[in-house]
Amino acid sequence: MIFYDCTTAPSPRRARMFIAEKGLDIETRQVDLGKGEQLSQEFLAVNPLATVPVLVTDNGVTLTENIAIATYLEAVHPEPALMGSTAEERAQVMMWNTIVDQQCALPVADVLRNSHPKMAGRALPGPDDFEQIPELAARGKARVKIFHDRLEQQLQDRQYLAINQFSLADISAFVITGFATQVGMPIPPVHSASLEWQARIADRPSAAV
Ligand SMILES: N[C@@H](CCC(=O)N[C@@H](CS)C(=O)NCC(=O)O)C(=O)O
Structure with missing residues (x-):
């Protein structure tokens, strides 16, 4: 998996915190929003929506929304449950x-x-x-x-x-x-x-x- 992050922005921090609660170690690449890197051709090829966070799964599926990233990680790493049990x-x-x-x-x-x-x-x-x-x-x-x-x-x-x-x-x-x-x-x-x-x-x- 590859996680696209920006340490200064709140949206990727939500995903980072979820990943930390799951105890996962995921390869991370920084996208510097301050420098406009989200609008670079290189990053637009990853996420045409030009936003972070992004998680690319081992099967190459690109998830661009926090809720999608959380739903996927909860499904493949159910413990500890972070999205409810019943x-x-x-x-x-x-x-x-x-x-x-x-x-x-x-x-x-x-x-x-x-x-x-x-x-x-x-x-x-x-x-x-x-x-x-x-x-x-x-x-x-x-x-x-x-x-x-x-x-x-x-x-x-x-x-x-x-x-x-x-x-x-x-x-x-x-x-x-x-x-x-x-x-x-x-x-x-x-x-x-x-x-x-x-x-x-x-x-x-x-x-x-
Ligand atoms: N729906 C997205 C929102 C992502 C989002 O808006 N990220 C901001 C950083 S907090 C971003 O990438 N901004 C790029 C920009 O300002 O051009 C999610 O919550 O995952």
């Missing part, structure tokens, strides 16, 4: 992973990509250029705040986000809320359940990857 647990992990993607990852990306001067003309990842829309940054900020409230509510009476054990949903939420902090939108100090959850996940060795 039908209901699997569904809950998928549900919360999707909520994190749609209600936190996309808004955080909207904020950064529509406000940072370095992202001018690159408001969406991918091979096509889009101009920034400042209103999307403002909307993204409001949506992240709403997500923080939802996270705090969900974590009131539980240790982990989706099920009674650590899962992919925790990885996604931990990496993306951490990235939101870098972008100036940390979990509010009064959200004690979320901050305890964040510290709990940060203690795991995989959080260091």
Whole structure:
């Protein structure tokens, strides 16, 4: 297998953390997004969507989405289970992973990509250029705040986000809320359940990857 990574970007970090939790050692190639390497002919030949992470399986199948990478690795390396064990647990992990993607990852990306001067003309990842829309940054900020409230509510009476054990949903939420902090939108100090959850996940060795 070959894993295409970028150490400074949140999406590949989600895959890295999943790989670390599985205890896997996968050949890794760095794609420097800062230098625009995702748009090089060499990388576009691997992933025409021009994004990381990418996992190429031993059979040469190319997986370009975090959820696809996690689903594949969970199937070929079932232990430890990171996507639930029963039908209901699997569904809950998928549900919360999707909520994190749609209600936190996309808004955080909207904020950064529509406000940072370095992202001018690159408001969406991918091979096509889009101009920034400042209103999307403002909307993204409001949506992240709403997500923080939802996270705090969900974590009131539980240790982990989706099920009674650590899962992919925790990885996604931990990496993306951490990235939101870098972008100036940390979990509010009064959200004690979320901050305890964040510290709990940060203690795991995989959080260091
Ligand atoms: N759907 C993808 C999203 C991947 C994605 O957006 N990756 C970003 C890095 S966080 C990227 O490759 N950006 C390239 C760019 O900004 O041109 C996933 O979660 O796996």
